[in-house]
Amino acid sequence: MTDATQALIEQITSARAEQRQLRIVGGNSKAFIGRATTEGEPLEVGRHSGIVSYQPVELVLTARAGTPLAEIEAALAEQGQMLAFEPPHFGGGATIGGTLACNQSGPARPWSGSVRDMVLGLRLINGRGEHLRFGGQVIKNVAGYDVSRLQAGALGTLGVITEVSLKVMPTPAVTLTLVQEMPADQAIAQMNRYSGLPKPLNGAFWHDGKLYLRLAGAESAVNGTAQQWGGERLNDADTLWQQLNNHQLDFFNADRPLWRFSVNSTAPHWQSEQNWLLDWGGSQRWLSGEGDPAVLAEQANAAGGQVSLFRGGDRQGEVSPALAPPLQKLHQRLKDAMDPDGIFNKGRLYGWM
Amino acid sequence: MTTATADSSNADIKSVLAAEFARFLPPDSIIADEETQKPYECDGLSMYCEMPLLVVLPETVAQVQQVLRLCHQRGVPVVARGAGTGLCAGAMPHSDGVLLSLAKFNRILDIDPLARTARLQPGVRNLAISEAAWPHGLYYGPDPSSQIACSIGGNVAENSGGVHCLKYGLTVHNLLQVEMITVEGERLVIGSAGLDSGGPDLLALITGSEGLLGVITEVTVKLLPMPEKAQVVMAAFDSVQTAGEAVSAVISRGIIPAGLEMMDEHAIVAAEAFVHAGYPTDAEALLLCEVDGTREEVEEHIQQVAGLFESMGASIRVSRDDAERALLWKGRKSAFPAVGRISPDYYCMDGTIPRGKLAHVLMAMQDMSAHYGLRVANVFHAGDGNLHPLILFDANMPGEFERAEAFGGKILELCVAVGGCITGEHGVGVEKIRQMAIQFGDAEIAQFHAIKAAFDPVGTLNPGKGIPVLKNCQEYRALKPDGMQPLSHVHGSTL
Ligand SMILES: Cc1cc2nc3c(=O)[nH]c(=O)nc-3n(C[C@H](O)[C@H](O)[C@H](O)COP(=O)(O)OP(=O)(O)OC[C@H]3O[C@@H](n4cnc5c(N)ncnc54)[C@H](O)[C@@H]3O)c2cc1C
Numbered sequence: 001m002t003d004a005t006q007a008l009i010e011q012i013t014s015a016r017a018e019q020r021q022l023r024i025v026g027g028n029s030k031a032f033i034g035r036a037t038t039e040g041e042p043l044e045v046g047r048h049s050g051i052v053s054y055q056p057v058e059l060v061l062t063a064r065a066g067t068p069l070a071e072i073e074a075a076l077a078e079q080g081q082m083l084a085f086e087p088p089h090f091g092g093g094a095t096i097g098g099t100l101a102c103n104q105s106g107p108a109r110p111w112s113g114s115v116r117d118m119v120l121g122l123r124l125i126n127g128r129g130e131h132l133r134f135g136g137q138v139i140k141n142v143a144g145y146d147v148s149r150l151q152a153g154a155l156g157t158l159g160v161i162t163e164v165s166l167k168v169m170p171t172p173a174v175t176l177t178l179v180q181e182m183p184a185d186q187a188i189a190q191m192n193r194y195s196g197l198p199k200p201l202n203g204a205f206w207h208d209g210k211l212y213l214r215l216a217g218a219e220s221a222v223n224g225t226a227q228q229w230g231g232e233r234l235n236d237a238d239t240l241w242q243q244l245n246n247h248q249l250d251f252f253n254a255d256r257p258l259w260r261f262s263v264n265s266t267a268p269h270w271q272s273e274q275n276w277l278l279d280w281g282g283s284q285r286w287l288s289g290e291g292d293p294a295v296l297a298e299q300a301n302a303a304g305g306q307v308s309l310f311r312g313g314d315r316q317g318e319v320s321p322a323l324a325p326p327l328q329k330l331h332q333r334l335k336d337a338m339d340p341d342g343i344f345n346k347g348r349l350y351g352w353m
Numbered sequence: 354m355t356t357a358t359a360d361s362s363n364a365d366i367k368s369v370l371a372a373e374f375a376r377f378l379p380p381d382s383i384i385a386d387e388e389t390q391k392p393y394e395c396d397g398l399s400m401y402c403e404m405p406l407l408v409v410l411p412e413t414v415a416q417v418q419q420v421l422r423l424c425h426q427r428g429v430p431v432v433a434r435g436a437g438t439g440l441c442a443g444a445m446p447h448s449d450g451v452l453l454s455l456a457k458f459n460r461i462l463d464i465d466p467l468a469r470t471a472r473l474q475p476g477v478r479n480l481a482i483s484e485a486a487w488p489h490g491l492y493y494g495p496d497p498s499s500q501i502a503c504s505i506g507g508n509v510a511e512n513s514g515g516v517h518c519l520k521y522g523l524t525v526h527n528l529l530q531v532e533m534i535t536v537e538g539e540r541l542v543i544g545s546a547g548l549d550s551g552g553p554d555l556l557a558l559i560t561g562s563e564g565l566l567g568v569i570t571e572v573t574v575k576l577l578p579m580p581e582k583a584q585v586v587m588a589a590f591d592s593v594q595t596a597g598e599a600v601s602a603v604i605s606r607g608i609i610p611a612g613l614e615m616m617d618e619h620a621i622v623a624a625e626a627f628v629h630a631g632y633p634t635d636a637e638a639l640l641l642c643e644v645d646g647t648r649e650e651v652e653e654h655i656q657q658v659a660g661l662f663e664s665m666g667a668s669i670r671v672s673r674d675d676a677e678r679a680l681l682w683k684g685r686k687s688a689f690p691a692v693g694r695i696s697p698d699y700y701c702m703d704g705t706i707p708r709g710k711l712a713h714v715l716m717a718m719q720d721m722s723a724h725y726g727l728r729v730a731n732v733f734h735a736g737d738g739n740l741h742p743l744i745l746f747d748a749n750m751p752g753e754f755e756r757a758e759a760f761g762g763k764i765l766e767l768c769v770a771v772g773g774c775i776t777g778e779h780g781v782g783v784e785k786i787r788q789m790a791i792q793f794g795d796a797e798i799a800q801f802h803a804i805k806a807a808f809d810p811v812g813t814l815n816p817g818k819g820i821p822v823l824k825n826c827q828e829y830r831a832l833k834p835d836g837m838q839p840l841s842h843v844h845g846s847t848l
Contacts, residue, residue, distance in 0.1 A: 057601040058707050058738075080607055103549055116554055117526050130796045138705040139737035140523065140777035142512045142561045143785070143792050144801050144820065149525070149557030158553060170607030192467045196491065198578040199647060220649030262547030266468040283548050304546030320551040326539040331552065333807035338800070349552060 001050035003064070005131060005162060011043055012160065012343070013129035021346050024156040026066055027093035030102050034155050034348040036315035045097055048162060051075055053137075060120065060137050062165040065097025072096060076168055084112035084169040088245045097161040103153040106245040107203040107214070110195070110265075110280045112169070116152035123163040124151065127339030137165045150334075156345045157353060158338040172202070172216035176226055177237030180211045184269040184278060187211040191281040192266050199225045203241060205279040207251060214241060244279065247311075251277050254288055257313030259296060261285040263305030270299060286310075297322065318351055328352070363449060367406045370429065370451065374409055377419050382457075384408035393452050396439040397499075400700075400754060401783050405432070405446030410454045414532070414540070414570045417453070421568065422538035424451055430813045431536070433564040435476060435507030438499040440701055441782030443511065443563045443818055450813075453568060455506050461485050462571070469576040470529060470546070475506025475569045479513075482574065491576040494521035497778070498686050506569045512561030514778040516612040516685070519736035520645075521577065523778070525560040532571035533559060536809040541567070558804070563780050564815040566808040580645035583611060584655050585678045588667035589636035593617065596638035597711040599665050600735045603642065604708075606661065608654050612643040613736030614685050617715065620692065620730040620743070627691035630684035633668065640667070640735065641685055643678075688732045689743070696728070696745035700757045704768030705777040708738050717767055718742060725760040727753070739777035740768070766791055786821045798823055 015022050021040030025031075028046075049066040056079040063072055069087055076082050086106030087099045094104075100122075105114040121135025124147070134147040151161055182190065187206035194201055194213065200221045203214030213229065214237065215222045226233065234240065243249045252258065254275075265282035277286040283305075287296070293309070300307035306321035313319075323331060335342070335353055347353070367385065374383050384390050385407055395402035406429075411417045424431045430450030437444050446452040458474035461481065465471075466489035471482055479500040482493040496515035497503055503513070509531060514523045521527070530544035544556040559566055590596040596615055603610060616624065616632075616639045625632040632639055640662070644654040655671060662669050672678035684691070692699050706714050715731065722729045728745040742764055746757040765775040765788045775781070775788040789798065801820045805812065 055707070055709070057604050058709060059604060060707075103554070105549070110548060113522065113526060114549055116549070116557065117522065126800060130800070132797050132800055133793075134797065136705075136772070136774045136792075138707060138773050138777070140514055140518065140705050140734070140739045141774040142778055142780055143774050143776050143789060144781070144797070145566075145804055146512075146525070146557045146561055147800070147804070149554050152554040152557070153549070153551055154553035170604075170609065173607070189467075192469075196466065196469055196489075196578050198490075198580045200650070217646070218650040218653050220653050221647040224647060224649045262545065262549055262551075264468055264546035266465070267546075280548065306545055306547060306550055308551050323552070324542070326535065327541055327543075327555075330535075330541070330555075330807065334553065334804065337803035337807040 002047055003050075004048035008043065008045070008048060008160060008162065009125055009129055009131060012125055015041070015343050016127065016129060016341055019341065020343070022343050024160055024345055026095035026098035027068060029090040029092060029094040030098055030104070032311050033102050035319055035351060037345070037347045039346050043160065045160060045162070046095060052163065056081060059139070059168050060165060061168050062137060062163060063096050064163050065161045066095050069094045069096060069099060077171070080171050081168045082171045083118070083166070085109060085115045085118055086112075086245060087115060088247070090246055096164050096166075100152055100161060100164055101154060101156045107205065107241055107279060110283060111202050114152070116149050118167045119148050119152070120165040120167055122148045122151065122161055122165065124159040124161050126159045127341055127343055131162065135165065139167060155349045157335060157349050159344065174219045174222045175202070175214060175216040175237070176222050177234040177240070178213045178215070178226060178229060178231035179234050180213070180231040181209055182211055183209065184272060184276065187278065188266065188269060188282045194229070195265070195281045204281040205244060205277065207249070207277040212240070249277070251275065251286070251288060255312070256289050257291070257309060258311040259287040259291060259307055260310040261287065261300050261303065261305060261307045263300060263303035267303035270303070293317070320349060363406060366427070366429070370407055370423070370427070373423055374407070374420065378409060378411060378416060382410045382412065384410070393434065393437070393446060393454065396437045396442060396444040398440050398442045398782070398784055401442035401445050403446045403448050405448065405450055405452040408452045408454060410457050412457045414534070417534050417568060417570055418538040418540065420451065420453060421534055421536060424813065425537050425811070428811060428813060430816050431568070432815050433506070433510070433568045435504035435510070436478065436502050438503040439507060439511060439782065440703070440779040441776070441784040443780050443782035443815070445783055447816060455504065458506070458570065464489065466491065468546070470573055471576055472571065472573045473505050475509075475572060476504050479503050479505060479508055486576045487579070490579050492579055493574055494527050494577050495524050498689065505572050505574070509560055509569055509572055510562065510564050511778065511780045514734070514737075514739070516614055516734065518734065519613060520609050520611045525557055527575050528556055528560060528572065529575060530573040531556060531559055531569055533567040533569050535567050536811070536814050544573070546573070561780070563782060563819045565805055565819050566814065580611070582648045582651045583643055583645035583678065584651050585641055585643040585672045585681050586655060586659050586662060587632075587670045587681050588640045588642065588662040589633040590638045590640065590665075590667050591636065593638045593715050594712040595665055596640055597708065599640060599662055599667065600708055602661055602665065603658055606657060608644070608658065610642050610658070610736060611645040612641065614641045615639065615733040615735040616685065616688065617731040619728065620688050620732050623691040623695045623730060624684035624688050627694060628683045628687055630680050631670070632684055641681060685732065692730050692743045692745070697747040697749065698745070698754075700744040700746060700761055702742045702744065702761045702764050703739070703776050703779040704765050704773055705737075705739050706768050706771050706773035708735065710771040710773070711735070714740065714767060714771060718764060721760055721763055725756050727757055727760055734777070737777070738773065762788060781819045783818055786818070789821045795823055
């Protein structure tokens with residue numbers, strides 16, 4: 001529980017004055033995300049930590065960016081609440097600031113929203129060393145541009161997040177997981193059909209010939225739906241969903257590149273001879289193995305979305321989806337608007353930025 | 354304000370522009386005469402109005418691009434307009450600019466029932482999306498009270514909400530992709546059919562940007578399954594304080610209602626007189642709490658909520674069927690026009706507060722009401738802390754509108770002071786530009802300007818709206834001392 005704002009501002013201001021690069025580090029649990037860069041001295045946000053305020057009846061929690069997710073989740077659990085976006089911890093130490101910067105959400109994402117969806121406001125130090133406050137601690141707020149949610153996925157390239165206010169939600173009374181055996185294309189159809197029904201679906205992934213469906217909500221609703229849908233009920237399912245979320249399943253362990261496809265949930269299954277795991281009801285698809293980035297990008301495009309090289313592989317090249325020229329120009333201008341001297345996380349998101 | 358020479362140069366540029374537009378726009382897409390332009394002079398906040406040089410109604414994206422390119426070359430301001438239901442003068446024209454109406458972009462391009470998405474032109478009405486989705490058992494979540502009229506493009510530009518926000522989110526939570534034309538006429542596609550595209554979340558930045566960053570020409574939204582069942586509990590309380598506590602008590606039970614609305618005694622009386630929903634007119638505060646989900650879930654939760662309200666001393670009524678549910682909601686949904694009947698004019702505010710501060714804020718508002726000598730009725734999105742005080746006034750009484758405006762400004766200051774904000778869903782536009790400085794410091798406002806410049810370096814998209822000009826900037830000299838853009842004329846009327 002320390003407030004390191006002043007130290008962070010000083011390090012940023014002097015880095016700017018001396019034209020030095022800074023590499024923003026939270027819990028270092030997601031160092032593998034983005035491009036491999038060695039440039040810059042570390043700016044340790046992990047020491048800026050602690051829950052600033054938490055009002056369960058307002059469904060709002062505010063924490064310093066370096067606060068470990070584990071600490072936040074423990075405080076929420078005491079009140080029967082949770083982070084509905086189920087952020088991954090990736091081996092432990094993950095912080096709320098890093099989670100937002102990397103826009104990381106877990107299996108419930110299509111139904112309960114993402115970390116970006118739950119952000120109400122934040123504080124951030126821009127490249128000029130100014131400590132700014134955007135959004136607020138209330139659920140609705142449309143004054144000014146939404147600089148808070150803009151940070152989701154920016155990988156720290158637009159500023160150093162120092163504090164985040166989030167909407168939190170009640171923990172569902174009951175959860176239950178059903179398993180059904182079926183091939184991928186049938187699972188895609190099933191996940192989409194079920195997602196279109198007013199049932200308490202809250203997780204749906206397919207791997208290795210099995211479709212896993214998680215129901216969460218009021219007891220009566222969960223049991224009623226489980227009876228209608230059928231399938232085998234899985235014991236100790238929480239562990240499975242956690243392993244999925246934190247990439248601890250065998251599928252993720254292989255020493256091979258891991259590609260993340262974010263596509264139309266109904267896109268037909270392709271390259272079925274390859275090693276796939278389909279999550280988020282079909283809209284987030286993981287491919288484990290070597291691939292030609294250009295060919296994969298083509299496939300992602302045909303499926304209505306994008307592909308990124310999530311882990312492993314060649315991290316000197318681009319790992320994020322390429323941008324059309326007018327969009328690339330806009331990204332560069334936005335970068336200049338927030339970090340005019342380009343001191344934050346150079347090359348982490350895109351080689352050209 | 355305008356001088357004779359400015360007038361004549363305006364007339365020149367007007368005819369030059371009209372001639373250039375005529376080369377690629379059909380004749381009926383260019384409106385140059387004052388009489389036909391009249392309906393475009395304001396949005397839903399008709400106290401603020403202005404006539405543009407020209408109104409254009411392009412029919413294709415290519416035409417929108419050409420309009421923007423041309424205006425960009427000539428440095429002419431462009432104001433985008435959807436259905437004009439906005440409540441912050443965001444779509445008020447610029448006297449030296451072009452008003453770009455998206456009214457002709459009214460086609461639903463595609464509904465994909467399996468993927469649960471709808472691809473829309475920006476002028477499609479909010480309610481029309483749900484109407485098209487219903488046959489597939491789906492609907493579009495955000496439901497502003499203006500949903501019969503407002504456009505999806507306007508919804509994106511304002512990040513509009515509705516009575517179902519607490520559970521189903523605002524516009525920003527229900528978008529997948531937006532096609533936008535930049536001030537330079539370039540076409541951008543932001544987002545995709547997938548969730549969480551890589552890189553900074555530009556989709557969120559565009560949402561709620563009030564037409565200052567680009568013109569939206571296509572929107573893909575998510576659709577939700579229609580709940581199996583929805584039921585509403587109406588609860589009448591004899592104190593606002595208890596009603597406020599009841600809201601917190603529901604949330605503490607771990608129930609997220611689909612809608613949770615509160616009305617104060619003035620709003621109750623006005624609404625009851627207007628629609629005869631059976632509201633108890635002797636109550637101090639009325640709560641409408643809707644629960645939706647599977648049949649079993651709704652039965653379970655409705656019982657809990659009704660029991661809870663009763664234990665707190667409320668008299669309750671639970672809807673037995675959809676007709677009764679619709680009737681109970683009708684009073685709330687027509688609260689604005691209902692209040693319009695008990696006063697010649699009203700001024701709708703839109704602050705947000707932490708729910709726990711409700712009783713305090715309502716009490717303070719009563720004091721202000723006495724101070725300004727103006728009545729105030731309150732409807733409140735209680736679930737998400739969004740307050741809509743309706744200040745009653747008579748525009749024909751000299752000084753009343755100014756008093757109403759001052760009163761409104763004080764309410765917004767109070768909202769910020771208790772930890773809330775100056776606008777929950779109606780946007781800043783022209784109306785709340787002065788209050789921006791209460792919520793944000795100079796450094797934040799300068800950052801907003803830098804972001805604006807990244808999209809619109811010359812500043813010709815919806816100028817004078819959303820973000821106030823900083824005191825130390827050059828342009829400040831052209832402004833009134835209080836930092837507000839000069840308005841050519843201000844008049845009052847019923848909203
Ligand atoms: C009776 C009444 C009830 C209301 N209830 C609610 C409510 O419950 N919740 C709520 O959130 N709002 C409410 N509103 C406000 C209003 O309806 C919303 O702000 C709505 O989204 C505006 O849509 P519009 O199409 O009318 O936009 P307009 O008023 O035409 O424009 C609004 C803003 O968006 C910009 N804009 C419009 N179209 C585009 C485009 N294609 N590209 C770029 N910029 C664009 C304009 O420049 C302007 O700044 C209410 C209004 C009324 C009159």
